[in-house]
Amino acid sequence: MVTDNTILGLDIGTSKICAVAGAKQPDGSVRIIAFKEQRSEGVRAGNIINIESVISIISNIRKEIELEAACEIKQIVTGVSGSHIEGVMSQGVVGIKSKDQEIHSEDIYRSMEVARAFELPLDREILHTLVQDFCIDGRSGIKDPIDMIGHRLETKVMIVTGSVTASQNIDKCIKRSGLMTKRRVLQQLADSEALLSEDEKEMGTLLINIGAGMTNIIGYIHGAPVFVGGIDIGGSQVTSDLAFVLNQPLQLVEEMKITYGACFGPSIDAHENVILPQVGGLPSIKMPRKELCKIIEPRMAEIFIMLRTMLDKRGLLQSFGGIALTGGGAMMPGATDLAAEIFERPTRRATFKKVQGFDVNQFDLRYSTAIGLVLYDIRRSSNNEAFVHAGNKTSTGGKRRFGSKVKHMFDTLF
Ligand SMILES: Nc1ncnc2c1ncn2[C@@H]1O[C@H](COP(=O)(O)OP(=O)(O)OP(=O)(O)O)[C@@H](O)[C@H]1O
Ligand SMILES: [Mg+2]
Numbered sequence: 001m002v003t004d005n006t007i008l009g010l011d012i013g014t015s016k017i018c019a020v021a022g023a024k025q026p027d028g029s030v031r032i033i034a035f036k037e038q039r040s041e042g043v044r045a046g047n048i049i050n051i052e053s054v055i056s057i058i059s060n061i062r063k064e065i066e067l068e069a070a071c072e073i074k075q076i077v078t079g080v081s082g083s084h085i086e087g088v089m090s091q092g093v094v095g096i097k098s099k100d101q102e103i104h105s106e107d108i109y110r111s112m113e114v115a116r117a118f119e120l121p122l123d124r125e126i127l128h129t130l131v132q133d134f135c136i137d138g139r140s141g142i143k144d145p146i147d148m149i150g151h152r153l154e155t156k157v158m159i160v161t162g163s164v165t166a167s168q169n170i171d172k173c174i175k176r177s178g179l180m181t182k183r184r185v186l187q188q189l190a191d192s193e194a195l196l197s198e199d200e201k202e203m204g205t206l207l208i209n210i211g212a213g214m215t216n217i218i219g220y221i222h223g224a225p226v227f228v229g230g231i232d233i234g235g236s237q238v239t240s241d242l243a244f245v246l247n248q249p250l251q252l253v254e255e256m257k258i259t260y261g262a263c264f265g266p267s268i269d270a271h272e273n274v275i276l277p278q279v280g281g282l283p284s285i286k287m288p289r290k291e292l293c294k295i296i297e298p299r300m301a302e303i304f305i306m307l308r309t310m311l312d313k314r315g316l317l318q319s320f321g322g323i324a325l326t327g328g329g330a331m332m333p334g335a336t337d338l339a340a341e342i343f344e345r346p347t348r349r350a351t352f353k354k355v356q357g358f359d360v361n362q363f364d365l366r367y368s369t370a371i372g373l374v375l376y377d378i379r380r381s382s383n384n385e386a387f388v389h390a391g392n393k394t395s396t397g398g399k400r401r402f403g404s405k406v407k408h409m410f411d412t413l414f
Contacts (some may be wrong), residue, residue: 002077005023005024005381006021006023006033006069006071006073006077007020007021007022007023007075007077007182007374007377007378007381008020008021008062008073008075008076008077008179008374009021009022009076009077009078009079009190009369009370009371009372009373009374009377010058010061010076010077010078010079010174010370010372010373011187011367011369011370012039012040012043012048012058012076012078012079012170012173013043013046013211013213013366013369014040014043014044014045014046014047014055014211014212014213014214014234014236015039015040015211015212015213015235015236015328016037016038016039016040016212016283016366017037017038017043017054017057017058017061018036018037018038018061018367018370019032019035019036019037019042019058019061019062019065019370020032020034020035020257020367020370020371020373020374021035021065021068021069021073021374022140022374022375022378023378024347024381024382025357027356027357028356028359029355029356029357029358030303030355030356030357030374030375031357031358032109032358032359032362032371032374033068033069034064034065034068034069035065035362035363035370036061036064036065036068037061037366038057038060038061040057041053041054041057042054042057042214043213044213045082045110045213045214045232045234046081046082046187046211046213046214046230046232046237047082047166047169048166048169051169051172051173051176054173055176055177056396058173058174058177058179059177059178059185062177062178062179062323065380067183073179073200074179074180075179075180075181075182076179076180076181076182077176077181077182077183077184077185077374077376077377078170078174078181078184078185078373079184079185079186079187079190079369079370079373080127080162080166080167080170080184080185080186080187081186081187081188081214081216081230082163082166082214082230082232083214083230083231083232084162084163084166085127085160085161085162085186085216085228085229085230086161086162086228086229086289087130087158087159087160087161087225087227087228087229088147088154088159088161089132089156089157089158089159090115090116090157090158090159091115091137091154091155091156091157092110092111092112092113092114092115092116092117092154092155092157093111093114093152093153093154093155094107094110094152094195095116095151095152096150096151096152096153097283100149100172101149101151102147102148102149103136103145103146103147103148103149103150103151103153104146105146106154107145107153108134108145108146108153111153111155112129112131112155112157114282115129115155115156115157115159116157116159117127119390120161122164123163123164123165123173123366124161124162124164125158125162125163125164125165125167125169126159126160126161127160127161127162127177127184127185127186128159128160128185128186128189129156129157129158129159129160130157130158130160130224130225130359131143131155131156131224131413132156132157132158132224132225132226133155133156133222133224134153134154134155134156135153135154135155135156136148136150136152136153136154137150137152138152141222141395142189143223155376158224158225158226158228160186160228162186167184170184171184173199182377183377183380185373185376185377186218186228187209187216187369188207188209188216188217188218188225188228188230189218189225189372189376190368190369190370190371190372190373190375190376191209191216191218191326191350191368191369191372192207192218192220192225192372193308193372193373193375193376193379194352194353194369194371194372194375195207195324195326195350195351195352195353195372196220196324196350196353197353197369198223200220200322200324201220201223201224202220202222203321203322204219204220204221204222204319204320204321204322205219205220205320205321205322205323205324206219206220206311206320206322206323206324206343206345207219207220207323207324207325207326208217208307208323208324208325208326208327208330208339209325209326209330209368209369210234210303210325210326210327210328210329210330210332210335211234211235211238211328211329212234212235212328212329213234213236214230214232214233214234214308215230215231215233215234215303215307215327215329216228216229216230216327217229217230217307217310219311219316219319219320220352221316221319221320226316226319227311227314229307229310229395231303231306231307233299233302233303233306234303234327234329235257235327235328235329235332237299238257238261238296238299238300238329238332238378239253239254239257241295241296241298241299242256242292242295242296245295246276246295247265248276248279249261249279252277255263256274256276256277257296257332259261260289260292261273261292261293261296261332261333262289262293262296262332262333262334263293263296263297263300263301263332263333263335264293264297264333264334264335264337264338264341265290265293265294265297266337267333267337268289268290268293268334269289269333270288270290271288272288272289273286273287273288273289274286274287274289274292293334296332297334297338300329300332300334300335300338301338301342303329304338304339304342304343305342307343308342308343317343317344317345319345320345321338321345321346322345322346322347322348323339323343323345323346323347323348324347324348324349324350325339325347325348325349325350325365326349326350326365326368327365327366327368328365328366330349330350330365331364331365331366333348336348336349344410349365350365350368352368352371355375356372358375
């Protein structure tokens with residue numbers, strides 16, 4: 001049975017627009033109720049450039065999803081990303097006012113407000129305030145300061161900002177498709193929700209999503225996000241390179257790339273040949289797969305080198321224990337080997353986290369953002385419910401209950 005709490009995760013990508021409807025079941029498991037995708041039109045490097053095309057696609061997807069899920073979808077959680085996204089480090093310091101010097105949730109909120117109080121250009125908005133670390137009276141590395149004693153609380157955060165107009169365009173498309181935006185979530189956070197375990201975040205992991213029009217990145221150290229970024233290059237540039245060099249139409253070389261493409265020369269057999277079909281009834285051409293790889297590899301390497309330069313500038317690369325790749329570009333054979341060589345870090349293809357009730361084999365890595373949006377919203381909504389529920393009990397339930405209430409609140413900050 002489909003419940004009222006069905007949420008739609010909408011990923012407006014450069015190559016496809018897809019939506020996943022999911023709901024939390026009474027036993028705590030997550031049920032994916034429906035999934036639909038359509039080829040994208042009117043999106044370039046994650047940014048909407050033709051509103052009418054996008055509205056028409058979202059409206060179609062909405063109708064199909066509602067038919068399949070047999071319910072009316074009202075609320076939607078959507079991803080935001082692109083090279084306009086920036087993560088800025090900030091911190092807020094407050095004095096503890098309570099008589100017993102115990103730190104309460106209000107103190108954390110106050111310190112976060114101080115951290116967020118900086119001047120933002122009119123065309124930018126705050127998307128997330130991600131807690132890095134708490135510091136009490138100069139002692140850092142505290143994950144949960146609630147109920148601890150101190151005089152001075154310092155909260156270190158990463159504030160993720162993005163372009164106002166990019167978000168407004170997304171909201172406009174959603175509204176005109178008859179839906180309502182419940183939440184806008186940084187795509188990198190959605191990917192992490194679907195793919196990274198707490199242990200991986202703790203040991204230091206870099207998650208790279210190679211899409212069609214952009215490559216997004218998020219880095220975790222000691223469990224907290226320390227870096228977000230992105231570049232406007234992805235798999236469609238690889239396809240364009242192939243079309244240019246082989247002098248063939250985009251659609252044909254896209255299929256060829258997916259069937260035979262590879263981006264790490266040393267792992268390809270020198271004698272392996274591929275068949276390149278031609279248009280206009282011309283006979284197919286046989287070419288060594290190594291030659292195909294020679295066209296693809298430089299562009300994939302360029303993507304990784306640009307990301308490495310960004311990380312090197314901040315001196316962050318050495319802190320990551322490993323790298324995980326997602327997005328359609330991660331499915332390119334050799335992508336993990338090439339990334340491992342360029343970043344000099346162990347690299348793997350990401351895998352979906354185990355979530356009760358969710359069959360991870362249903363989807364490939366192109367859908368990590370859409371799945372992650374649903375999982376992110378379900379977790380956040382559950383935490384908020386638990387927060388309110390625990391809060392109601394607090395007035396009668398005493399201090400221990402208060403402690404557990406705030407634990408839930410903490411989670412909501414990330
Ligand atoms: N098996 C494969 N091998 C190589 N490349 C692939 C494979 N499958 C998909 N791709 C490429 O991945 C890209 C699409 O990935 P994805 O669906 O993650 O992008 P998107 O979300 O639409 O775009 P973006 O995130 O950039 O807005 C395309 O360029 C496609 O050619
Ligand atoms: Mg994408």
